[in-house]
Amino acid sequence: MKRIGLMGCGKVAAYGHLPVLHASEDWDLHAIFDPDAGRLAEAAERFAVPHACTDVDAFFQAGLDAVAITSPAPCHAANVADAARHGCHILCEKPLAMDEAEGTDMVRAAAAAGVMLATGFDYRFSPVSMRIRDMVSARVIGDVLSLRLVYIWNCHGKYERDAGGHPVEQARRAGRMEEGGPMVDCGVHQIDLARWWLGSEVARWSAAGAWVDDYEAPDHLYLHMDHECGAHSMVEISYSYCHTTKEPLKRFLYELIGTEGLIRYDREAQVFEVRTPQGTERLPFAGEKNFAGMYEAFYAALGSGDLGDLPSGRDGVIAAKISREATNAAMAGRLNL
Numbered sequence: 001m002k003r004i005g006l007m008g009c010g011k012v013a014a015y016g017h018l019p020v021l022h023a024s025e026d027w028d029l030h031a032i033f034d035p036d037a038g039r040l041a042e043a044a045e046r047f048a049v050p051h052a053c054t055d056v057d058a059f060f061q062a063g064l065d066a067v068a069i070t071s072p073a074p075c076h077a078a079n080v081a082d083a084a085r086h087g088c089h090i091l092c093e094k095p096l097a098m099d100e101a102e103g104t105d106m107v108r109a110a111a112a113a114g115v116m117l118a119t120g121f122d123y124r125f126s127p128v129s130m131r132i133r134d135m136v137s138a139r140v141i142g143d144v145l146s147l148r149l150v151y152i153w154n155c156h157g158k159y160e161r162d163a164g165g166h167p168v169e170q171a172r173r174a175g176r177m178e179e180g181g182p183m184v185d186c187g188v189h190q191i192d193l194a195r196w197w198l199g200s201e202v203a204r205w206s207a208a209g210a211w212v213d214d215y216e217a218p219d220h221l222y223l224h225m226d227h228e229c230g231a232h233s234m235v236e237i238s239y240s241y242c243h244t245t246k247e248p249l250k251r252f253l254y255e256l257i258g259t260e261g262l263i264r265y266d267r268e269a270q271v272f273e274v275r276t277p278q279g280t281e282r283l284p285f286a287g288e289k290n291f292a293g294m295y296e297a298f299y300a301a302l303g304s305g306d307l308g309d310l311p312s313g314r315d316g317v318i319a320a321k322i323s324r325e326a327t328n329a330a331m332a333g334r335l336n337l
C-alpha cells in the first residue's frame with residue numbers, strides 16, 4: 001500500500017476522491033488537510049482518516065508517498081509547491097493552474113523535486129472515453145475530422161433561497177465564475193479529451209461568448225480548435241442553460257465525426273453508439289467521470305514511474321492556458337452596445 005494525503009476537503013473530495021481512496025486496497029488514506037476545521041473533522045470521521053490537520057507542516061509530517069490536491073484552483077500552486085518540497089508525488093485537480101506561467105512553474109517545481117505531477121482529468125478514465133480513444137486509434141470511423149463536445153447546464157442556478165426564503169446569489173456559482181467561468185472550470189476536461197483522443201495538439205483556436213447571467217466572464221462559451229492533424233474540435237460550455245425554468249435541462253454530448261462514420265455519446269439519453277457503413281452498434285453506457293480508474297492509474301504510475309494514460313502536468317497547463325485565453329479573448333471581443 002502507498003500512503004496518500006489529501007488537501008482540500010470540499011465537494012469534489014467528498015463525492016469523488018475520498019470515497020475511492022477510503023475503499024481502495026492500494027491506497028492508505030493517511031492524512032487530510034483543510035484550513036476549515038469543521039469540514040476537516042467531518043471528512044476525518046466519515047472516511048476514518050488517522051491524521052486530520054489544519055496545519056500544513058503537521059500534514060506532511062504524517063509521512064506520505066503521494067498527495068491529492070482538491071483545493072480551489074487559486075490554492076493549487078502553493079499546495080503543489082509544498083507537496084513537491086516534501087518529495088510527494090502529486091495528483092492535482094483541474095484547472096491545474098490559474099494561467100500558463102503559474103502552471104509552468106508547478107511543472108518545473110515537480111521535475112526539480114523528482115516527483116510526478118498528474119492533472120486530475122478523471123473524464124479520461126470513463127470506460128466511454130477509453131473506448132473512444134481505442135476506436136479513434138483503430139480508425140473505426142476512418143479519419144476523425146470533427147468533434148462536437150457539449151456540456152451545457154445550470155451550475156446549480158444563479159440564485160438560491162436563504163433561511164428566510166429570500167433569493168440570494170448562489171456562492172458556489174459566483175465563485176466558479178470568479179475563477180474564470182465554465183470554460184476554465186469545466187471545459188478544460190473537453191479540451192483535454194480532444195487532444196488525447198486525437199493524439200494531436202491544438203494549432204490555433206478562437207472563442208466567442210454570451211453573457212446570459214452577466215458575470216464578468218461569459219457564462220456560455222464556444223471554443224473552436226484546429227488540431228495539427230487537420231481535425232476541428234468545437235467545445236460548447238454553459239452555466240446558464242435554463243436555471244430560471246421550472247424544469248432545467250442538461251446536455252452532455254460527445255460527437256466524433258469521421259470519414260467512415262460517427263461516434264455518439266449522449267449522457268442524458270444514456271446512448272453510446274457507433275454508426276458506420278456496416279450499421280449501428282450500441283456500446284455499453286457509462287458516466288463521464290471515473291475517479292476510481294484515475295486512482296488505479298496513479299497507483300500504477302508510482303510503481304512504474306510512467307504516467308501512462310494519466311494526464312501530465314503539461315496536459316493540465318495546456319488545457320488551463322487554452323481555456324483561460326479563450327475566456328479572455330471572448331471578454332475582449334464582447335460588443336460594447
Ligand SMILES: NC(=O)c1ccc[n+]([C@@H]2O[C@H](COP(=O)([O-])OP(=O)(O)OC[C@H]3O[C@@H](n4cnc5c(N)ncnc54)[C@H](O)[C@@H]3O)[C@@H](O)[C@H]2O)c1
Pocket residue numbers: 007008009010011012013033034035036039070071072073075079093094095120121122185289
Ligand atoms: N474533476 C471533477 O470532475 C471536478 C468536479 C468539481 C470540482 N473540481 C475541481 O476540484 C477543486 C475543488 O472544487 P470543490 O468544488 O470541491 O471546491 P470546494 O470549495 O467545495 O472545496 C474546496 C476545499 O478546499 C479547502 N481549502 C481552501 N483553501 C485551501 C488551501 N490553501 N489548501 C487546501 N485546501 C484549501 C476549502 O476549505 C474547501 O474545504 C477545484 O479545482 C474544482 O475545479 C473537479
